[in-house]
Amino acid sequence: MFSCWLSRLYWALSKPTGRTKPLIWGSLSRSLVLSSQRRIPELSSFVARTNTCGELRSSHLGQEVTLCGWIQYRRQNIFLVLRDFNGLVQVVIPQDESAASVKKILCEAPVESVVQVSGIVISRPPGQENPVSHLETKMPTGEIEIKVKTAKLLNSCKKLPFEIKDFLKKTEALRLQYRYLDLRSSQMQYNLRLRSQMVMKMREYLCNLHGFVDVETPTLFKRTPGGAKEFVIPSREPGKFYSLPQSPQQFKQLLMVGGLDRYFQVARCYRDEGSRPDRQPEFTQIDIEMSFVDQTGIQSLIEGLVQYSWPNDKDPVVVPFPSMTFAEALAGYGTDKPDTRFGMKIVDISDVFRNTEVRFLQDALSKPQGTVKAICIPEGAKYLKRKDIESIRKSAADRFKQEVLPVFLKASRNWNSPVGKLIMEEQGLQLIRLLEVQEEDVVLLTAGEREKAEENPKELESAHHPFTAPHPSDVHLLYTEPQKVRSQHYDLVLNGSEIGGGSIRIHDAELQRYILATILKEDVKLLSHLLQALDCGAPPHGGIALGLDRLMCLITGAPSIRDVIAFPKSFRGHDLMSNAPDSIPPEELKPYHIQVSWPTDPEAEKSSLNHPCHPES
Amino acid sequence: MFSCWLSRLYWALSKPTGRTKPLIWGSLSRSLVLSSQRRIPELSSFVARTNTCGELRSSHLGQEVTLCGWIQYRRQNIFLVLRDFNGLVQVVIPQDESAASVKKILCEAPVESVVQVSGIVISRPPGQENPVSHLETKMPTGEIEIKVKTAKLLNSCKKLPFEIKDFLKKTEALRLQYRYLDLRSSQMQYNLRLRSQMVMKMREYLCNLHGFVDVETPTLFKRTPGGAKEFVIPSREPGKFYSLPQSPQQFKQLLMVGGLDRYFQVARCYRDEGSRPDRQPEFTQIDIEMSFVDQTGIQSLIEGLVQYSWPNDKDPVVVPFPSMTFAEALAGYGTDKPDTRFGMKIVDISDVFRNTEVRFLQDALSKPQGTVKAICIPEGAKYLKRKDIESIRKSAADRFKQEVLPVFLKASRNWNSPVGKLIMEEQGLQLIRLLEVQEEDVVLLTAGEREKAEENPKELESAHHPFTAPHPSDVHLLYTEPQKVRSQHYDLVLNGSEIGGGSIRIHDAELQRYILATILKEDVKLLSHLLQALDCGAPPHGGIALGLDRLMCLITGAPSIRDVIAFPKSFRGHDLMSNAPDSIPPEELKPYHIQVSWPTDPEAEKSSLNHPCHPES
Incomplete structure (x- = not known):
């Protein structure tokens, strides 16, 4: 019950090929004009500094600048390296008597203290350019240094569990516990900034170039049929619960029925799977739905979207993406998400x-x-x-x-x-x-x-979800051999990971009711609003969702999706920094008409005791 | 314990003044260049139509077009008005024998059915331009009509609880129950599209012009001190609960400690206040935080943000916004959110x-x-x-x-x-x-x-929140007369409604600990991670949050915030369309170690029975 769109973008992540970006679409070439005319953001507007540490070059020589940053390290009370999100710069600590107070501030402040310095950008003496020997990469500000006139200690760093530069060597549990320190690493800064930039470009593509409407849909919803893995939220009405949906699926279809035509959302989704490595209880998907579209339309849209938002410092993406059916993927690679980089x-x-x-x-x-x-x-x-x-x-x-x-x-x-x-x-x-x-x-x-499908299966379930439209050539089989029905479903696969999936939806209420009630034997009452909506003039529609966390993980080459999320949970679903989830006084549960069922089974108790919050992983 | 920044933007919502937009900032004038070069989005890319119904004009005469839309109404089986999100267009139903099948489709499909038609754009006969007499406003496509060649019924509308054009006359409960139909109204389409566009412009301003980083923060968090009004989410560990935070306050401050420098997020926030008119259990705020900034910096940033994102079809916004202290507001208007339009x-x-x-x-x-x-x-x-x-x-x-x-x-x-x-x-x-x-x-x-403050109050609470920095001139009073301490807090007020609020935060761990423990008598253990973070080189920082729902409500002139939200809850917190919150089978509560405490008090039971889900409001 699958057809499958599988794509290899692998070259984008492997070595540079020297290929140039082929400009194919009107929309794309226009957008490139747009971005080439976009000026670099002003990073020092509204604040106490004139420049960022990392931006200073020879072209700034002679300028009087004010910088704010963290003391990265100090050398013999003569030099100090100041760091902000944009990079490092060398500051010369004044040695003359008249600047004694400035020297005192800069020499006494512990490493990782926050200081503000004002001074002149000067050339480094010949031979001392970029002398920061322990840095592996060339220091981009290596030709200049700052001759300080005034300095202010903005905040002294009192305690530091370990040095920032050693952070990546520490256990992940420690990094998560002190996440606010881990975020200072250049890798985390790069990951989070790239994520923000890519999402921004996706929004430009969808909203400004193609007229998509960013609609926020509720996360306090009701449980969906077969909706295990949904977190529940007690309400103030006894026995009534909201559920946190795994995706805005129903809402985006209802938006199409409502004539919104083109919807997208960078949507927060929730899935309670207990302990699973490299999954998060809350995650983000680029959620898209369109009316009057077919599979080809969605695929072209996504190709354009990925190409438009692809980072400039990575090899460009070439469209169209290679495509194969589910049957071809299984026959050729033995999996529905092949990593085609390996050939074979x-x-x-x-x-x-x-x-x-x-x-x-x-x-x-x-x-x-x-x-x-x-x-x-x-x-x-x-x-x-x-x-x-x-x-x-x-x-x-x-x-x-x-x-x-x-x-x-x-x-x-x-x-x-x-x-x-x-x-x-x-x-x-x-x-x-x-x-x-x-x-x-x-x-x-x-x-x-060959493995073969059961001839007369007793129970069927959707390969994707029950709203997926059957393949037009297989519709008649629904009533005779439903297990043979292929669907209008497609996946997007990068380096062997599924980074997106979607389908053309059922817009016919009768067909949807038949599939839910007769084939899947679900309780249609839970979906009566959707079935009613399909009867009120629902347009043909389809969509897709991209898993943003995994996509960013693949693009940055991060070892875990936790490295592209600012405050991730551990694989047991704990926030190791704040210690969530946490106990709650019974009186705070009272308005919600719930009480804790403490396990009496000693095994369960033991296993719950075996899940302390610190340490973990 | 307040200082207050109050602003009147009222003229933007009242009559046009003929004033032109004064270009003040470099950043703003640049951005206007950017938007003037932005082309109109392609609304028909990737889909079955060539054009939207509402875009056709005399300039399209002679073009062969394919349109998809809803049958708005039919006149004497001769004309049919087709509607999509972009407007209405008149379609001429062919009367000749050879087109009998097309005529049959277009004459038999019920109103609000979805059809696809192809044909030629022609002039209306002289005197028949814009003849749609029942429409109050001029029909922008009134000079043309479509001579149909082919037609396809995409979906027949089987049931309609009432006519779409009567929708606004129906009770709000009925509109919420059939939200997918209500969304077809031009008013809801306008509201949701304007919201999407304004948020997009805010993102451009923050991200592209000023280097802000869009960071997603968790919504599965732990309870905050004094954090009543927070929804709780049971986890799979007995007695351990997540809480849905009322704002990303702690996370955005931790991001500053992590050196992110400039953060923003269009953040989903949660507040369980039970039944409150014109409040929503989940709402959205434009959440902003900056390092090395003072009150003036935040105010300038917000003035630029509002001006840049202000809709073109409204009177322009003039900056700087008028500003007054809390004391001035109370003395002059008797409230901290005066509606200065009224003068007096x-x-x-x-x-x-x-x-x-x-x-x-x-x-x-x-x-x-x-x-x-x-x-x-x-x-x-x-x-x-x-x-x-x-x-x-x-x-x-x-x-x-x-x-x-x-x-x-x-x-x-x-x-x-x-x-x-x-x-x-x-x-x-x-x-x-x-x-x-x-x-x-x-x-x-x-x-x-005059009302006067208590001389020796026994209990103090923060006017805003406990992370707000005291006014520099009043810091010494913290240790002697804390009730007299003003804070570095500011509100943004539009037409007498508070649409934003923020503050410069405390970045000194000792001061924060003193205020939490000694003055506010809160349990500091719940915030130990934040206090630790402040000790690890926290930069001075401040921020603000704008209430997006209320802002959109004021700008569109909607009678309720429910009119600027796609799927709002009723004032009792119900989703009247899907019937959330809903009952849950006991076995689905088991993994979360909770059970329902059914009320035994007959009064409580009665009051819960008095809250049926339909009808309401």
């Missing part, structure tokens, strides 16, 4: 072995759904050791009860593969042709029966 | 009556804090009837135990005011001068004692 497509080589003497291939092919498949590992004979192959074979045997055989067709080494000898020359030539085998490649070969 | 400032006229013979004035002035005050109602003698004055006097007497006397100094009528006779000629002349009395004005006069 799965090839059906059953026909080569119709008359094989290899026993387990014979066995497999004698079954009705039997197939033999292979992948070719480029230069595998060069890079893989025997123990690597053995580990692949063992993992296939242990986890999937599947035999995997290495075949060396053009390799100098062979490891005496027993099957190799049983493959006839003609078969070998066919394999070389089918798998495009090059020198030193290794072919991995396996055989078995 | 309160004037202290005690000195005029030092030697009066009027008894109640004598009495008042003999007391230590005694004063006589007056307001002058322009042309009151012309517009107010005797019963109006009597009603004012009665209301003052009933509600405030205050005598109010009308005085006619230059009025042709006099109603034989008894006091009038007791006012001596010289006093009358003084009053005319002090109150700038014109012909036909009425002066209302009253007397009493």
